[in-house]
Amino acid sequence: MQDVLILGAGIVGIATGIHLLKRGRSVTLIDKNQPGRETSYGNAGIIQREGVRPHAFPRDLATLMQVGLHLSTAARYEPLALPRIAPPLLRYWWASSPDHYRQIVHNYAPLIGRSITTHAALIAEAGPEAEKLITRHGWYLVFRTAEKLAEAAARAADDKARYGVNHEVVDWAGLKAVEPSLRGGLVGAVHWTDPWTVRDPGALVAQYFALFERLGGTFVVGAADGLVQHGNAWSTNVSGTRHTAREAVIALGPWAPEVLDRLGYRLPLFVKRGYHMHYHAEDGAELNNTLLDPEVGFAMAPMARGIRITTGAEFALRDAAPTPIQLGKAEAAARDFFPLGTRAEKEPWKGARPCTPDMMPIISKAPRHHGLYAGIGHAHHGFTLGPATGELLAQMMTGEPTAIDVKPFRMERFLGG
CATH class of the missing domain: 3.50.50.60 (FAD/NAD(P)-binding domain)
Structure with missing residues (x-):
C-alpha cells in the first residue's frame, strides 16, 4: 500500500x-x-508574482454590455450554458463587489507571494534543462490609451506599497526600445519586473x-x-x-x-475556457517579451513553437464544442501593433480553467x-x-x-x- x-x-x-x-x-x-x-x-507562461489581484467579475455597465452583446475579446459566454453556470457566476459577481474583493486580495496576496520561491526551488532541483526555459525579465502590460495606462500605473503603485510587487512604467519610446518590431498603436506599458516567464510551460x-x-x-x-x-x-x-x-x-x-x-x-465550481495558437512573425520580426493587452483582452508571448496568443475567458460548459471566436479577434488586434504572420498550427488549443466563485x-x-x-x-x-x-x-x-x-x-x- x-x-x-x-x-x-x-x-x-x-x-x-x-x-x-x-x-x-x-x-x-x-x-x-x-x-x-x-x-x-x-497558458501564457508567466509565473505571476504580481498577480495579487485575481480576475474579478466585471461590474461596470459598459463592460457588461460588451460581454452581453458578444463584443468583448476579454470575455464571452455561450448562451446555452447559462442555465448551468448562472448560479456560480452570480456568486462570482457578488464576491467581486469592492468590499468583498478587497478582503479576497488581502487573503490571496500571501499565496501569490510564494509563487517565485516555490518554482525556483523546483527549477533548481529539476536541473539545467528546466533552467533553460526560464527568463527573469518580467513582462509588459501594454496600453493603447494614456488614460488606461495612468489607471494601471496607479494600481501598480498601490500594489508596490501594499504587497511589495515591483514595476516600472514605460512610455512608447521605452517600450519600443525593448521591442523594436512593434509598429505603433501603443502609448506605453506597466513593466512588471518580479515575474518570471517560461518559453514552453508544458x-x-x-x-x-x-x-x-x-x-x-x-x-x-x-x-x-x-x-x-x-x-x-x-x-x-x-x-x-x-x-x-x-x-x-x-x-x-x-x-x-x-x-x-x-x-x-458539491462545490460551486465552474470553468473559464481559453484558447491559444502559435504564429510566425513577418519579415524577421521578433517578440522579446510577453505582452498583455488588457484593453482588448489577450496576451502574446515568445514561445519555443512561435509567438503564442492566448485568449481571455469563455464562459461555457467544459466539454462543449470549441468556439474560438475570441482568438480571431485577438489575432486581428495583435496585428494592430505587431507584424504577426501566419498561423503555425492547423487548429487552436482549447483548455478549461477550473474556477471558484470567490476567485x-x-x-x-x-x-x-x-x-x-x-x-x-x-x-x-x-x-x-x-x-x-x-x-x-x-x-x-x-x-x-x-x-x-x-x-x-x-x-x-x-x-x-
Missing part, C-alpha cells in the same frame, strides 16, 4: 507529489493523459515530472474510476487494476467534480473524510500557483506548519462550515 494517491498529473498534482516524496511519503500519481498536457500546458511541467520520477514517484496512466474509502485507506480502479493508499489528493482541475460530487462535496483556490483537507485532500480551483493562476499549492498540501498532510495561513482556502467556505 502506498502512502498517497494523487489524482491529476497537472502542475498541482506533480508538485504535490514532489513535496510529499521529499518528506518521505510514497506516492502514486494517476492521470488519463500524459503529465501536464491539459491546463498546465496552455516542457517545464515535464521537467518537474521527471524530478518526481527521480525521487521515486510512481505514475499510472489511465482514467481513475472515482475514489472509494475502505476504513483508513483510499482506493481507485484504473484499467482493471486497483491502487490503494492511506491518503488521497484530488488535483483534477476542471474534472474534480466527477470525483468530489460522488463523495458528497481563490481550494487547498484543503476534505472536512467529512479522513485522509482526503484537494488542490483545485486556481482559475488563471494554476501554472503560477502549482508549486505553492503542492508545498502547502504536503505541509498539511505531514503535520508541518504551513508556509502561509491556509484558512482562507478551506473547502468549508463553500459547505457552510
Whole structure:
C-alpha cells in the first residue's frame, strides 16, 4: 500500500507529489493523459508574482454590455450554458463587489507571494534543462490609451506599497526600445519586473515530472474510476487494476467534480475556457517579451513553437464544442501593433480553467473524510500557483506548519462550515 494517491498529473498534482516524496511519503500519481498536457500546458507562461489581484467579475455597465452583446475579446459566454453556470457566476459577481474583493486580495496576496520561491526551488532541483526555459525579465502590460495606462500605473503603485510587487512604467519610446518590431498603436506599458516567464510551460511541467520520477514517484496512466474509502485507506480502479493508499489528493482541475460530487462535496465550481495558437512573425520580426493587452483582452508571448496568443475567458460548459471566436479577434488586434504572420498550427488549443466563485483556490483537507485532500480551483493562476499549492498540501498532510495561513482556502467556505 502506498502512502498517497494523487489524482491529476497537472502542475498541482506533480508538485504535490514532489513535496510529499521529499518528506518521505510514497506516492502514486494517476492521470488519463500524459503529465501536464491539459491546463498546465496552455497558458501564457508567466509565473505571476504580481498577480495579487485575481480576475474579478466585471461590474461596470459598459463592460457588461460588451460581454452581453458578444463584443468583448476579454470575455464571452455561450448562451446555452447559462442555465448551468448562472448560479456560480452570480456568486462570482457578488464576491467581486469592492468590499468583498478587497478582503479576497488581502487573503490571496500571501499565496501569490510564494509563487517565485516555490518554482525556483523546483527549477533548481529539476536541473539545467528546466533552467533553460526560464527568463527573469518580467513582462509588459501594454496600453493603447494614456488614460488606461495612468489607471494601471496607479494600481501598480498601490500594489508596490501594499504587497511589495515591483514595476516600472514605460512610455512608447521605452517600450519600443525593448521591442523594436512593434509598429505603433501603443502609448506605453506597466513593466512588471518580479515575474518570471517560461518559453514552453508544458516542457517545464515535464521537467518537474521527471524530478518526481527521480525521487521515486510512481505514475499510472489511465482514467481513475472515482475514489472509494475502505476504513483508513483510499482506493481507485484504473484499467482493471486497483491502487490503494492511506491518503488521497484530488488535483483534477476542471474534472474534480466527477470525483468530489460522488463523495458528497458539491462545490460551486465552474470553468473559464481559453484558447491559444502559435504564429510566425513577418519579415524577421521578433517578440522579446510577453505582452498583455488588457484593453482588448489577450496576451502574446515568445514561445519555443512561435509567438503564442492566448485568449481571455469563455464562459461555457467544459466539454462543449470549441468556439474560438475570441482568438480571431485577438489575432486581428495583435496585428494592430505587431507584424504577426501566419498561423503555425492547423487548429487552436482549447483548455478549461477550473474556477471558484470567490476567485481563490481550494487547498484543503476534505472536512467529512479522513485522509482526503484537494488542490483545485486556481482559475488563471494554476501554472503560477502549482508549486505553492503542492508545498502547502504536503505541509498539511505531514503535520508541518504551513508556509502561509491556509484558512482562507478551506473547502468549508463553500459547505457552510
